[in-house]
Amino acid sequence: MYDFVIIGAGIGGLVTAASLARSGQRVLLVERTGGVGGYARAFRRGPYTFDPAMSVFPQGHDHALPAALLEWLGVRDECRFVPLDSNYKAVFPGFEFETPFGLAEFTDVHCELFPEYAGPLREFFALCKRLHKEAHDLPPRVGLAGLDEAARRFPVLFRYAKATTADVLDEYFDDPVVKSAVSVLWPYLGSPPSRLDFVTFSTILNVYLEGCFYPEGGFQSLADAFHTALRKAGGEVVLGRTVTRILVEDGRAAGVELDDGEVVRAGTVVSNADATATFTELVGDEHLPSGFMKRLRRMTPSTSAAIVFMATGMDLPGAGAVHEVFRPLHLDHEETYRDVLAGRPGGMYGTVPTIASPSMAPEGQHLLTVHCTAPYDIGRPWADEVKVYEERVLDAFEPVFPGLRDSLVHLETATPRALERHTANRAGAAYGWANTPNQTGAKRSPHVTPLKGLLLAGHWTQPGTGSLRALVSGLHTAQLALLERDLGPIEFTHPDFPPAS
Ligand SMILES: Cc1cc2nc3c(=O)[nH]c(=O)nc-3n(C[C@H](O)[C@H](O)[C@H](O)COP(=O)(O)OP(=O)(O)OC[C@H]3O[C@@H](n4cnc5c(N)ncnc54)[C@H](O)[C@@H]3O)c2cc1C
Incomplete structure (x- = not known):
């Protein structure tokens, strides 16, 4: 019997679990894949380490909340945030500019x-x-x-x-x-x-604009730091097992069932998994108010992404690269979005993580990762489309870095299906619920759910999209989970996370 069981080891789940363990609770974290991090879980190809999704971390300053949290968890030295020199560059058709911080x-x-x-x-x-x-x-x-x-x-x-x-x-x-x-x-x-x-x-x-950072070695180091903190505090982690059901007893979440039928009992369950799957598949409509389920089914997931991963011997900074380069192919973003919906590359930005973190590729080489906003469903199989898509992305970046195509020593592309496989986010959603006015702020799914003893952490809940917000959601969820069980407020304080009243 655990005090808390956490479903999913994305940044939100890891922070919740580590914070609860640091607060003296008996915690079990269950993750369906073989490693921690969710969208922060790196993959290796030969000598290259690729971040599967993320490229920029805000608030990496020593005085900011993430550093204070790592300190409180006893793992401040496990993740080093490298400050980026430049905010972003934008290369439009016909003009370009670079923006500073501040x-x-x-x-x-x-x-x-x-x-x-x-x-x-x-x-x-x-x-x-x-x-x-x-x-x-x-x-x-x-x-x-x-x-x-x-x-x-x-x-x-x-x-x-x-x-x-x-x-x-x-x-x-x-x-x-x-x-x-x-x-x-x-x-x-x-x-x-x-x-x-x-x-x-x-x-x-x-x-x-307050300054952006990249974790040395990639976002995996941030996930690993929270994982270490969890284990140091006595928490347990099970990798490669999927939660298939949340047990409900007397109107309260009482634990989880794993894919092999094993039952794990717990006082409180926190889900970092896809919100729709959490309620419709793991809990079931019969345990939840119909109005809540109706609204849930009306909500729209964010778009997904197609990501082209490259390694090159080219001197990308010498060719004008900064950490992030936006590459709109049209002057009108709505036209770009029409491309996106039609399955053509759009909403693109290229990241060169090896400027901030050279150890991710051998000396003299750089990584270039181009993120494209993409729908899950383009009306035809992604597998049939991926090569043409990849070529179009290369066409878009060749004028930005002339000679890029011929300089490549590694090239592969992940489609929205791969993102879905990697994290089990519905339709490969990159950012939780779409960031539309009717789904943000207080209108995003709250941490506390209508089922007693079940809380949410991660980008489907408040405050929203991105690693920093997932991290903040994890802290809030840990706080609320402790309060719900009358276990007192969390001991961590920071000007951006005042003690609960
Ligand atoms: C292409 C792309 C670029 C991005 N760029 C940035 C960026 O530069 N900066 C930034 O801050 N954010 C960025 N984001 C957004 C950011 O990655 C996410 O918002 C954030 O990482 C989500 O974290 P999470 O805690 O919600 O968990 P997720 O990363 O969604 O992980 C959820 C975890 O739960 C596990 N899980 C799911 N179901 C189960 C189950 N039933 N049983 C057990 N385990 C389960 C999954 O395997 C996964 O590990 C980007 C996202 C994408 C896709």
Whole structure:
């Protein structure tokens, strides 16, 4: 009998498990694959180590929450965040620019690029900052009685709560090229401006502008650090076993059943797995309110990705590469998204992780990973399409790094099916629920579910998409899981994670 059983060893599951074990609880973590990390689980090809998905980690500073958490867990030295020199470069048809960190510097670059829009650009980025601050300061739970007061204190947040990024771009700019330059990072969130929640866009922009990092050796080192912390604190991990059912007794989650029929009893279950699978397959409709299941079935997963993994002997930094290079093939992101839906490469950015972490390839070589926003279903088998797709990605990046194609020493492509196999996220969803206004913030699945004793951690729950948010969700879930069992608040504190009241 365990106090807590955690389903899935993505970043969210690992942080929940490690935090609960550090709090003195008996914890079991069950992961269906042979290794920990989910989307952070690296793979090797000969001398190359590839990150399967992630490329950028915000908040890697010594004073920020992730470092403090690693410290509290006793594994601060296990993961080194390497600061990136440049925010991103964008190579559009006909023009390109590179952006620095720091909101003021970032704004200046855009103003120099489009001097006739300097006024609206300054106002737009100031709005994004204000929105980010209000979203950060908003208390996690605002009851009906507190709504008026909250609307007074957070006017910008309330005004734009239902806005898409395109709505606000239209409010500030009349030039489609300016709009596209400003919103070029949309592929980080998987939805084009016409669908992308504006609060999420503003938050990501501001958090990233505070500085971005890459974990030395890849994101696996972050996952491994949490795994080590879990084991150091006495937690147990079972790899290569799938949870097939969540036991429900007297209206409460009481443990899990594994693929070989073994039953593991626990006081509380935390799921880091796909949210729909958690409720429909592991729990079952009969244990959940019909209204809740109806809303769940109406929710939309994010897009997936097709990822081209390359190794090259080319001097990519010498050819102008920085860590992240966005490569829109159209001036209009909506046109790019039409390509995406039709199964053509779009929403693309190339990452060169070996600039920050040279040990991932032999000396004198670089890795280039091109992430493309992609749907799971393109109306024809991905397997038939993948070679043509790969060629198109190479065509897109050849002008950026002339000679790239001929310099390649390794080339392979993962489709949305591979992402689904890797993590069991529904339809290979890259970011949990799609980041649309009706599925973000308080409208994303809450940590606490209608089934007592079952909580969620990871990108399907709040605060949302990405490794940092999955990490934060893991902490919150650990906190809430302890409180639900009257086991007191978690001992970890940080200005961005105040003690529970
Ligand atoms: C192409 C791409 C690029 C991205 N780029 C970035 C980036 O640069 N920066 C960033 O911060 N984020 C990025 N993200 C998003 C980020 O990777 C995810 O949001 C985050 O890692 C999700 O973590 P998670 O905790 O929700 O778990 P996941 O990574 O989704 O892992 C879930 C785990 O649960 C396991 N599991 C599922 N079902 C079961 C079961 N029944 N039994 C046992 N185990 C089970 C799975 O095997 C898996 O290991 C990217 C994602 C993709 C796909």
